[in-house]
Amino acid sequence: MYRYDEFDAQLVADRTRQFRGQVERRLAGRLSEAEFRPLRLMNGLYLQLHAYMLRVAVPYGTLNSEQFRMLAHLAEKYDRGYGHITTRQNMQFNWPKLPDVPDMLDDLASVQMHAIQTSGNCIRNVTCDPYAGATAEEVEDPRPMAELIRQWSTLHPEFTFLPRKFKIAVTAAEKDRALIKAHDIGIQIVRNTNGDVGYKIYVGGGLGRTPIIGQILREFLTKGELLAYLTAALRVYNRYGRRDNKYKARIKILVQETGIETFRDQVEAEYASIDISDIAVSEEERNRITAYFAPPEFETLDNDPAELQKALEANKAFSLWAKNNVAAHKASGYAIVNISLKPKDLAPGDITAAQMRAVSDIADKYSFGELRSTHQQNLVLPHVKQSDLLALFAELETAGLAADNINLITDIICCPGMDFCALATARSIPISQAIAERFADPERQRTIGEMQIKISGCINACGHHHVGHIGILGLEKAGVEFYQVKLGGDASEHAEIGKVTGPGFSQEELVDGIERMVDFYLETREDSERFLDTYRRIGIAPFKEVLYA
Amino acid sequence: MSTLKHKGKGPQSMTANELRDGYSVWLDENLDWTRDFKRALRTEDQDLIDRMQLKADTDEKANFVVGVYFIDIEPDTGLPVRYREKFRVNGPSYDTADLLETT
Secondary structure (H helix, E strand, O other), X not given: OOOOOHHHHHHHHHHHHHHHHHHHHHXXXXXXXXXXXXXXXXXXXXXXOOOEEEXXXXXXHEEEHHHHHHHHHHHHHHOOOEEEEOOOOOEEEOOOOHHHHHHHHXXXXXXXXXXXXXXXXXXXXXXXXXXXXXXXXXXXXXXHHHHHHHHHHOOOHHHOXXXXXXXXXXXXXXXXXXXXXXXXXXXXXXXXXXXXXXXXXXXXXXXXXXXXXXXXXXXXXXXXXXXXXXXXXXXXXXXXXXXXXXXXXXXXXXXXXXXXXXHHHHHHHHHHHOOHHHHOOOHHXXXXXXXXXOOOOOOOOOOOOHHHHHHHHHOHHHHHHHHHHEEEOOOOXXXXXXXXXXXOOOOOOEEEHHHHHHHHHHHHHHOOOEEEEOOOOOEEEEEEEHHHHHHHHHHHHHOOOOOOOOOOOOOOEEOOHHHOOXXXXXXXXXXXXXXXXXXXXXXXXXXXXXXXXXXXXXXXXXXXXXXXXXXXXXXXXXXXXXXEEEEOOEOOOOOEOOXXXXXXXXXXXXXXXXXXXXXXXXHHOOOXXXXXXXXXXXXXXXXXXXXXX | OOOOOOOOOOOEEEEEEEOOOOOEEEEEOXXXXXXXXXXXXXXXXXXXXXXXXXXXXXXXXXXXXEEEEEEEEOOOOOOEOXXXXXXHHHOOOOOHHHHHHHO
């Protein structure tokens, strides 16, 4: 993976030193809160409902074991023993104290990490397919391009005060695991009819209070054009994006109000005015960055080794886990392992310091020291020998990380909600726990099959409820929490916004209603239909009927 | 801090967050900051309310607390009126840290 060059290291060190000075001046009263607030936000430090919260950037969701151990160290030394994986592949700490934060940033810098651009109206951390570099489905590893965007966008002077925050996601596979169509800009690495590798650019997607699926801005962009073209798109947004109303300030609103054709014309006109050679990165530099992401030295192995087959037959728990949590790898004899952070007893995405250390050790032993965080709030070990899967499973069991529910009904995306977030209108964690409890039977989960439930504790939709097969939005009226349901959302390459069913429910009514819909789906489905397939075939009306029965 | 104004009618409490630790605090009867809402001063007395405002502004300037604001209190329960503020009083209903402390 990418290693900081001198420039990166200097930049992060300077920024950390700068923030230490700012914290000292704040504590000494030489900076007011009004002066300090934008500075702390630029370093990922929020003041939440009960305490400060530090959001650490995990660029394109890629971590090494040393970095993950450092996150465990931060959790233990400065926080309350755990961290939370966010829906943008970052890690949040819920209880840091202001005087400790400069030390936390120093510790992060020692492993080439930081919290820059995890807040504010700038280009945020770039997110990526967590299977990058490991899946045979991709045209090429998207991380070198994500890294290029990271370098270009970090402290970019022109794009530090945009009308609103700006999120970019990248993938190189047709199967979308990065939700690219729900981002301000989504980039898919594609091959054109001539066999050239380049980029398909989507723009104007987003969730929040105005959910919109992104539209194609450019069908194909050659590699050398990327940064200049992104610059053109950001300039148009910076110039015409609304600054009078923060709820109308995202690029999705600009694209809707302008119309995609006119917006595209504006971007192309701006692009035509740019001297590409000023911005474009040479092939040599692209190759230099790409070299950091060279695949590890895989051994020459056969798929489905005999010892694996034997273990699958002998050990039912292992077999069920492998079926759900293990995905195909591009190298013969290897596998991609998903680690579920959705056990019944923790909040979705939470992981303790002890578990972080265990995962780091496991990554060192079985996955070339590499791991990934996912926007679904899970972890991935990208390169595991199939013959090691049983031993790895045993170690995950010991660490309490062997839940075999990836993509099942209890693999719920869930924001922190009112339990932690200052913006939330209702709790979301207890809802996810109640659903997990109701559907705790693993056999029942497997019978239901792929099901994506996503829960947000407010209209800002950090829990991606708009694109859940079942989406849940927590609201509050007159001191009572209630939950609105959406159906038919889709976070895949066939991205779709779900439809609201109608009036909301109490927590208890909600879980009963979901169970009735699930039972109805099981009675109604044809062949191997998923919940979403049945919904699409028969429409919302029958589901509404059982939901409100 | 809260983005909604309180109504300013009926009993009120003054709240903020500690600058250093970030925890929620309320002014108590001695006009000291407490992390325990049970000890919070709840009053309709305008003189006291004025003193609370002065103390809060002073402590904010002195960098003990940030984001001071009044909250409305239900006369019958003594709890905050707004749901969000009720929640601040109790802390998270779920926190993985609590689980770690019990194991």
